[in-house]
Amino acid sequence: MFEGLSQRLSASLKAMAGKSRLTEDNIRDTLREVRMALLEADVALSVVKEFTEAVKQRAVGAEVAQSLTPGQAFLKVVQSELEATMGSTNESLNLNTQPPAVVMVAGLQGAGKTTSVAKLARHLIEREKKKVTVVSADVYRPAAIKQLETLANEVGARFEPSEEHEQPVAIVQRALAQAKIQFSDVLLVDTAGRLAIDEAMMSEIKALHSAINPIETLFVVDAMTGQDAANTANAFGAALPLTGVILTKVDADTRGGAALSVRAITGKPIKFLGVGEKTEALDPFHPDRLASRILGMGDMLSLIEEAERTVDKKKAQRLANKVQKGGRFDLEDFRDQLHQMRNMGGIGSMLDKMPGMGGMAQMAEQKLDTKQFDRMEAMINSMTPVERRKPDLIVGSRKRRITNGSGTQVQDLNRLLKQHKQMQKMMKKMKGGGMKKMMRGLGGMMPPGGGGLPPGGFPPKM
Template identity: 65%
Template sequence: MFDQLSKRLSGSLERLRSRGRLTEDNIRESLREVRVALLEADVALPVVKEFIARVNDRAVGQEVTKSLKPGQALIKVVHEELKHVLGDEQAPLALDRQAPVVILLAGLQGAGKTTTAGKLARLIQERHKKKVMLSSCDVYRPAAIDQLETLAGQVDAGFFRSAETADPVRIATDAVDHARKQFADVLILDTAGRLAVDEAMMDEIRRVHAAVDPAEVLFVVDAMTGQDAANTAKAFHEALPLSGVVLTKTDGDARGGAALSVRHITGAPIKFLGTGEKIDGIEPFHPDRLASRILGMGDVLSLVEEVERKVDQKQAKKLAGKVGKGSRRFGLDDFRDQLLQMDKLGGMGALMDKLPGMGNLPDAVKSQVDDKQTRRMVAIINSMTPKERRYPDIIKGSRKRRIAAGSGLQIQDVNRLIKQHKQMQKMMKKVGSKGAMAKMMKRLPGGMPGGGGGMPF
């Protein structure tokens, strides 16, 4: 997400960073580039106009032109104004009501409401330690109720299936009663969508809303629809008191205009981003962190939080004990564990998206980051015997042919994996030696964090 926008904005602003003095002409020229970048990213025109006006007012005043480092001061202004457009502060879910707290999901057909319901249930159970129940009021889409019931089973949430009825309002009220009897803390109601906004759908969801008085009304919208996402959100906001927005399919949107438009147009905060097809592919929306990612500064905080949640700490400690202890201690089993841990974090692509400066890498380098390669490597290791995984040196001709056939790959792939494992062994031995880590960090662009290569302000 935001690949094109990030590249354009960071490129325009980078040219100003090192300048000792900025003139109004310099600033206006750069802001023209920023304006074009935003419009190409499908950001709504009213949003672009207001954003550029606010940055310009601050930039041509004392705040930037009289600053000791005007280039960096301008980047700081752009960062703060981007954060303002995105919503300033994170908007958490309102879960402090009397149970069951009802969360109503609304949106067009195909936006991802049902999948989002399952993802939200998992997130609320894991992070808020609440008992969650799911129910579907969609009586039109074939198998919609079955799909939600399957998702509820995957995340160990409760599920309410109503008796045969075609009345969504009755389903909603029965679900609230059932959730109360089952002592559920949160009830997530999935509603029907249409291919386009129509009065019948709006009337139905208004009646459901009036019957259950939800604590949260979340509008679920496909981020890849660009400006249409913001316009559809506006139509729903006029019919319902939206408390927040969930942007889905953000992993497939290279432009990101919806995220920058929807908050401004509806006034409703973005609360979550759908980041993939997996059931854990959802994350709370942090305006400041996303603003940093757009400007190529990365999102280290989110990365740290993700590592704490998803990485197996016992395995990490076990691996740490092998660093610097000799090459034989780090076997192919350990290598596979590290590959699987990386896959849990979304793969190399997701990691790079959150690391500072990665947006400036050449496209040729980015194209080599292929998460499918990780899964191929795991398949090769799984095709080995325990002895081969522990002592890779014994893997010769006939063994390589058997392993390649077992993983459905070529002998060259097996050779490449063994070579990468040996390189990893050498690197880990060096890292474990005294002073090696400091030497390695000095070779990195910008040096250690805080040594000139970190945040621009």
């Protein structure tokens, strides 16, 4: 995420690391590089000017605390201004009204609007324990109605049917009445996508807004359109009283221009980030955390929250108890670990949130054969329960049976068994010695200079 901007800014700020004090001259030189980095990231010119001027005003003559170097003090100013540019604090949905709270979602066609409605429904159901109804008022695309029905079933939301011959206002009024009967806490309304800001379509969405008077009106916009995203949101904001923005396809955006421009240009907060195609890939927007990631300092809070949400705590506790009592880490435990990592978005997603590992995340995604985990799981599933508990039994004809059953090669299975043995050795080090011994064991697997990955930098392709 935003790798290009992160690399350019990091390189620019390194120039300050060796300075003995902050002066107008060295600040000016560094800010010139920062300005170029932001412009190349497609941040709006007006935003770049305001940002660099604010950094200059705060940095020149700034008192440097005893615990900070001048470079660290300057970095702190840049981070603070990045946060201010993007909105300072997280702004959650306002659902403080008599149920059902109506949330209307608008945007251009192709921005990921219908998927965002499903992601938002899942977020409200799983994280906020709300009962959610969804409805599509997109009568121009019957496929969009069917898509929303499929996604609603996937995330556990109630779907209100609609037909292409109906009027959007009539659809939503009926959906609102039904949501009240069904005691839904929230009604999410998916509207027709616009290819451009044309008068007829804007008049229709204004009428729809007036009829249902939503407490939240969210604009969905594609982050990969850069500063155009902010300009489009601004144009929609002139027609509708927007309350916030959902920025989609952020995981594929290496520039970051939209995230840095939307709040400053529209005055509307970014409330959520779409960070993948799956329905769970929606993150509340925290300006401070994103600023930290852009500057290469990671986002451990989000990583911890993700772990809290996705890790099966009962399984984790069972494994911990088993290891502490001297039990063997078997292939069923190994399969559980693969599941946990997949639930957290895989290696790339985890590395991206770790301090100093943003660049490694991109390299991992490029070099890592992401299908290998599926093959590893297929091989474990092809084993008998006894073989999973006692991998030493897997020799000769057993290996051929397992690989034939999983569509893999014997060398793939040998590699899996070797990786399992390495993890088994690390788990043994935890018995009685706790985390310190385990970390020493991990150190032995790291390449010279660290990096936190197995020998060679990346798990080998299968």
